[in-house]
Amino acid sequence: MNLVKVMDVQEEEYIYPGTRMCAGCAMALIYRFALKALGPKTILTVPASCLTVLHGMQGFCTTKVSVLHTPFATTGASASGIVASLEEKGLNNEICVVAFAGDGGTVDIGIQALSGAAERGTDFIYACYDNEAYMNTGVQRSGATPQGAHTTTTPGGKMKPKKNMLKIMEAHGIAYVATANGSYPIDIYEKFKKARTMIGTKYIHILSPCPPGWGYDPKETIKIGRLAVETGFWPLYEIINGKFNLSRESKKYLDPSKRKPIIDYLGAQKRFKGISDEDIEDYKTYINNLWDEIKKRIDH
C-alpha cells in the first residue's frame, strides 16, 4: 500500500486566500486538498452551488487553474464538452478535466448529464461534495438529504433516506468510484491522486459537513465529519474497476463493537433535533446492512 503522509502533500496552494466560504466549511477544505492532488494541468467545471461563491467574481479567478462555470443541470455535459475539445487538440492525456458539484447538482438536477457522461466513458473526474441539501439557496432538501433531517422544505424532518448515489454510479460500470469525507484530507488527497492517473470516468463522493446547514458550531466541523465515519454511517472506500477496497480509516469499523452509537452523530446536529426513535432504528438497520454488504464484498 502506498500510503501518503502529510509531508508528501504538495505545499503549493491552488486556492487564493479570502474566499467567501462560511467559517468551518468542509467543502473549502475538500477543494483545497483535491486541487493540490490534481495539480496545475487541470481544467475545472462547476455548476451553481456554494462552490460558485468560492470561485468569486468576474475578472478574478480564485483558483490557480481555470474554471468553467456552467448551469446547474449541466456539469457532466460541460465536462464532456471540454474533454471533446481537448481530444480534438490532442491534449486530453495531458490535461485532466474535473467536474466539482454539490449534492443537488449531482443526485438531483444534474444526474442525467452525469449518467450520460459516465455511460459514454468520458475521461474525467466527477467529484460531488455532499453537504446534504441545497445550501447555496438556503438549506432546502435534496435527494441526498438524510432521513429525519430538517431543512427549510422539510420542516418536519425528511421522510425518506438519502439517495444511494454510489450504487447508481457503480452500476454504470465506471473505472473508479470512491467515498471520502472532509475530515480526512489525506485520504482525499490520495484518492484524487489515484483518480488523476486512471482513464475513464472517475466518481468521488465526499461528505461535506456544513455548519449553518447542519446546525453546529463551526469549530466542530472536523469532529462531526469524523463521527460520520466512526459511527459507520459514512464508510470510506473505493471501487477500482469493480474491485472493492475499504480505506484504512474505515477498516476498524468492520467490527460493529468499534462503531460509535449513531446518536452521537445525529445528536450533535440541530437538523436532527427531535428525530424519532423509528428514524434512529432505521439508521441502525441501514448501517448494519451497509457493513454486512461491505464485509461480503471484502471476503470475496
Add this chain to the structure above:
Amino acid sequence: MKESKKTIIVTGNHAAAHALRQAKVGVISAYPITPQSPVVEKISDFINEGKMKARFLMVESEHSAAAACCAASATGSRVGTATSSHGLMLMYEMLPWASGTRLPIIINLATRSCGAPWSVWDDHSDFIAARDVGWIQFMCEDNQEIYDTNLQAFKIAEDPRVYVPAIVAYDGYILSHTMMPIEVEMQEDIDAFLPPLTHHLNLSDITQIKGVGPVTTPDIVKRTEGTAPGYYEFRYSLQKALENSIAIIKEVHDEFVDKFGRSYGNGLFKTILTEDTDTIIFAMGSVSSQARNAIKKLRDIGIKIGLVSLRLFRPFPVNQLRDYFKDKKNIIVFDRDIGYGYEGVLCYELKAALYGLKNAPFIKGYIVGLGGRDIKDEHFIEGVQKALKQSEQGEIVHETEFLGLKLEELEL
C-alpha cells in the same frame, strides 16, 4: 483527397451537414429530433468515412448537447450542431449562456412547431422563441442558402468584432427533406474564406488561467488587481456587438459574393419584383418561397406587388428596413408564427421598426401555415386584396387573422 467544386443534389439537412464538414467543425454535440436528425446522421457518416475529423458527442439530451457545445467552444474548438422545436426548447437555458459568454457556436435549426399538441410539421415558433437570447438569427429559403449561410455564419460569429453565436434556420420538411441541387465549393476555397478559429477563450491553454462565466454584480467591481464589469456592462457589450454585426454580416456576404458568385439580396433581406411598385409582401423562409409564386399570380390579376424576404431576423436590420420602406405605401406581412396574445411576430417587429417614419406605410399582418398547414397562392391573394381594401378605406384592424383555417369543416 482533393475535392473539386461540384453540384450535388441533396436535402436541406444534408446541405447543412456538408457545410459543417467543410467548415472543419472541431466538436459537434447533438441529439436527434425530427426533422433535423439527418444532419447528425450524415455527420456520423462523414466521420465514419474519415471525411471529417470532428469529435462527435452524441449526448443524452439537447440540454446536454448545448452545454457540451458551450464547453467545447470555451475550450477553443469550432463548434456546430443542429436541432428542432422541442430540442431548441430544451436547449433554451444554454442560449443566453452561450451569447453571454460570447461563444461563436452555430446551431442549424430545421424549424418545427412546438407541442402541445404534437406536431412534427413546420412553422417558425421555435425560431421565434430564440429571439431574445442574444443570438444572430438567419432564415434560409433554399438548400444552397443553407449551405452558404452556414459558411458565412461561422465567419461572422467568429469575427473578433462580433463573437456572438448564430442560428441558421430552414423550414422543416419543406427544405430539410427536399432534394435540390447545390453547388459545393472546393475545400481550399472554403479554407481561404473561413480560416481557423481564433477565439477570445481557450481553456486548453492552461498558461492562461481564467474563470469563465462566474458571478457578476449589479455594479462594477473595483479591486487592486483591476476593475471587472458588472452584468449590465456585459449585456451592453452583447447588444453593441449585435448592432455592429450588421455591417460585418454585409461585409462577409459581399466577400462571399465576390468569391463564390452567389448573393442573397444585400445579405439582410432579398427583394423580388419590387422595382415598379409600392405594395410589398414581407415574409421569411418557406412563406417567402411561396410568396414568390403568389406575387406573379397577383400581378396576373392586376395587383402590382413585390416581395421582401427577410434573411436576417436578429439583429433586426431596423435602419436598412426603414430606409427601404420609407417610400412604400402598403406592406402585407405573412407570419408562419405568432406572438400569442398579440399578432404575428414579423408583423409587429416591422411595425416597431418603421415607427415614426413620415408617411409610414400601411401595415397589415396575417398568420399562415402553423403546424405545417399548406400555404397556398389563394391565401396570399385573399390577404392582399383584403388588406388593400382596408388600406384604401384607411381602416386599421388589430384583430389577428388566420388564413387557411377550416373551422367551417369542423363540427364544433
